Structure formats: C-alpha cells, structure tokens
Amino acid sequence: MKYEIKSAIKKIHKYSKLFFFTKKSVLYRGFRSVDLLIFDDIFPHPVSGFRLEEFTVLLQYFEKSKIIVSPTAYVVVNSKITDHSRDCSLFVKQFPDLKSKVRINKKFVNINTKLFYCIFIHNIFNNLHWLEKYKIPFVFTLYPGGGFKLNDIECDFKLRKVLSSPQFRQVIVTQKITRDYLVTNGFCSEENITFVFGGVVPQHSLVTTVAEIKEEHKEQDTFNVCFCAAKYMPKGLDKGYDVFIEAALSLSKKHNQIRFHVIGGFDLDDIDVTRIKDKTIFYGYQNHESLKTIFDRMDVIVSPNKAFLLHKGAFDGFPLGTVIEAALNNVVVLMTDELEQNETFIPDVDFILIQSTAASIVEAVERLMTNDQLAKRIKENSLQKFRKVYSNETQMTPRIAVLKKYI
Structure with a gap:
C-alpha cells in the first residue's frame, strides 16, 4: 500500500x-x-x-x-x-x-x-x-x-x-x-x-418546440431508438454500448419497423452489426445544434451506462447530458441508476428505469411500442420536469x- x-x-x-x-x-x-x-x-x-x-x-x-x-x-x-x-x-x-x-x-x-x-x-x-x-x-x-x-x-x-x-x-x-x-x-x-x-444545459433546449416535427414523424412507419455517448473504452462498455447492440439485435428479429441510431464515438468497427446494418445509422460526434435535429426524429433514447468499468471508482452523473438533451426534445428516456443517484425523477412517470441488460432494454422498448398512451404520458411529464430541473x-x-x- x-x-x-x-x-x-x-x-x-x-x-x-x-x-x-x-x-x-x-x-x-x-x-x-x-x-x-x-x-x-x-x-x-x-x-x-x-x-x-x-x-x-x-x-x-x-x-x-x-x-x-x-x-x-x-x-x-x-x-x-x-x-x-x-x-x-x-x-x-x-x-x-x-x-x-x-x-x-x-x-x-x-x-x-x-x-x-x-x-x-x-x-x-x-x-x-x-x-x-x-x-x-x-x-x-x-x-x-x-x-x-x-x-x-x-x-x-x-x-x-x-x-x-x-x-x-x-x-x-x-x-x-x-x-x-x-x-x-x-x-x-x-x-x-x-x-x-x-x-x-443550453437554455434554448428548454424553449424549442417539437410538437410539429413529432406529428410528421408519427406518419412514418418506423420506431426509432437511439444511443448517444462518447467512446472512452473498447466497445463502450462503460456506457453500455455493447448491451445496446445486443438489445438491438434481439429487437430487430421481432420488429421489422424498428430503427437504431448511434451518436458519438462509435462506428461499424466497434461491435459486429452486420445483421442490422441496414437498420442502423452511425452519426459520429455531433455538436449541440445537430443533436437537436437528430433527437427530433427519435422515439426512445437508451442509456444503459455502468459505473466503475472505465476506471476503478469512475462513474457517470445521473442523468447523462445527452439524455437531458433528448428528454428536452420529447424523447422517452430509458436509463439505469445503479448507484441510486436519482432523487428528482419518478420512474414510469418521468422516465423508465432499466437495468444494464439487453433483456431489460427489450422489455422496456416493447412496452412503449405497444402502449402509445404510456409513451405520450412519459414524454409530457419528462418534458415539464426536465425543463424545471435544468432551467x-x-x-x-x-x-x-x-x-x-x-x-
């Protein structure tokens, strides 16, 4: 010692x-x-x-x-x-x-x-x-x-x-x-x-209107799920990128209309996505304004990050900054909280609490795909709560x- x-x-x-x-x-x-x-x-x-x-x-x-x-x-x-x-x-x-x-x-x-x-x-x-x-x-x-x-x-x-x-x-x-x-x-x-x-957070995120764009999106026959994080280690284990891809592979087998979007430091070479290549878009790192444009088209953001993997004792804040931005753009948030840092947001009211496992992500996404009222209610609640907390x-x-x- x-x-x-x-x-x-x-x-x-x-x-x-x-x-x-x-x-x-x-x-x-x-x-x-x-x-x-x-x-x-x-x-x-x-x-x-x-x-x-x-x-x-x-x-x-x-x-x-x-x-x-x-x-x-x-x-x-x-x-x-x-x-x-x-x-x-x-x-x-x-x-x-x-x-x-x-x-x-x-x-x-x-x-x-x-x-x-x-x-x-x-x-x-x-x-x-x-x-x-x-x-x-x-x-x-x-x-x-x-x-x-x-x-x-x-x-x-x-x-x-x-x-x-x-x-x-x-x-x-x-x-x-x-x-x-x-x-x-x-x-x-x-x-x-x-x-x-x-x-x-940038305050113009709190006052932007997304209703009109979301209405246009509803006419499309797709359900868009995104992942957004910086890459700090192979396969993005600390951010749960490996778990996200595992869930995406499972969801794509059962739901042809689902599409996956990866924002941040990840690309085709990190994890094999051959089976869902035609259903996945990689955006790379994006500035704040570009993020809003992408989030406007999303239904769900998944944040399955894990503590203590990047380095011993290292952990993320709750929630991630990209999650906040997504919520402010009317995207339903699925996120973990293994360190129990949350003391403001209510699960199944303001967001959906998940575990960092493919099974947990799949279950939560399918709940939203089959329950429009749940998705609508969480979007409305989270938008108001996030606006207040991050003003x-x-x-x-x-x-x-x-x-x-x-x-």
Missing part, C-alpha cells in the same frame, strides 16, 4: 504543473484585476454544451471576468487543438460583447483576480500550485468525470490537497454520492459544500450566489 501511494504521488507531481500553463508561461499580477477568473481545457468547443452555457452566463453576469483556456482536452473528443482558434472566433462572433473576456493560454498570463473558478478535480488540482503561491481563493465544481474516482489513491490524494488548501472556499457538487463521499471520508465539511442536483433559475442561480459570496 505504501508503494502504491508513493507511486501515485510521484505520478501526480510529474504532471501537475504542465496542464494550465506551459513551462514558458509567465504569470504576473497586472494592474487590471478581475472579480472572477475562469479556467477550462475545452471551452468553447461546440460539443460541450453545458460548458458553453455555464461559462457564458458567468461571463455575462460578472462584469469584471474573463476565461483562460488551454485546449488540451480537444483530443478527448477527436478534435485538433488547432481547431480551438476557429471555435473561439465562432464564439465571439455569437457573443461579441464577450470578445475581450476570452483568453487563449499564451506566454504572459495576468492572474490578478479576486476569485478563481473551474470544473473537475483535474483542472483545479493542476492549478493549485500557483493559486496557493499567489494566495488566490478558489471555488470549483466537482462533476463526475474529469479524474474524479471513488476510493482511488490518486484521486483521494488530489481531493485532500485541494480541499485542505488555505485558498479553498467552496465546492459545488451535482450528485448526492459525491457529497456523501466528501463528508463521510472527511475531505470536506458540509458547510463548504453546495449541492445542486443535475447540471447546466438556469434552478442551476445557475445557486452557482452565481456561491461565487458572489467569495468575490
């Missing part, structure tokens, strides 16, 4: 100072100070809708604010880092009033700020050394992912370093399992934790309140 701890710490120290600033970067306290300095590693990539919404709202709300981006996470979504300049240009074209607030990490970086903010444990940890050196207070959101793992030596080390820092002020968490883990293991007291269930009033108001408190 001692060897594992030493090895983890050695690995952490090796990479901890290479993430935010390069070795040639010069940090300085300029005359111009801001109230809020945000950092991210992929903003404003269009595939990350929740970041676009959250950071844009913060930049607009806090007059003296800016965001510094080191786009190292572009590779995670199969994008070239050289595309970052293009994405920044598109962003400032859409929000010209924020042009002066977007900074790409270059040689000279002014870090004069009252408060620092970022999301994910890997981002805050890799900035901790200079935050402590310059005595800059910070708040961060501990989303699932981004290096956060339960009962993991390396992650626990990072959590203790960050949450015991004299510059730490508050951590925002989005899942009760995260809150309980921090408190139970003595990482942080409850008074320094703000719990906001769910996550931020900026629910999601951003408490986040802004936390940041204002420490500025």
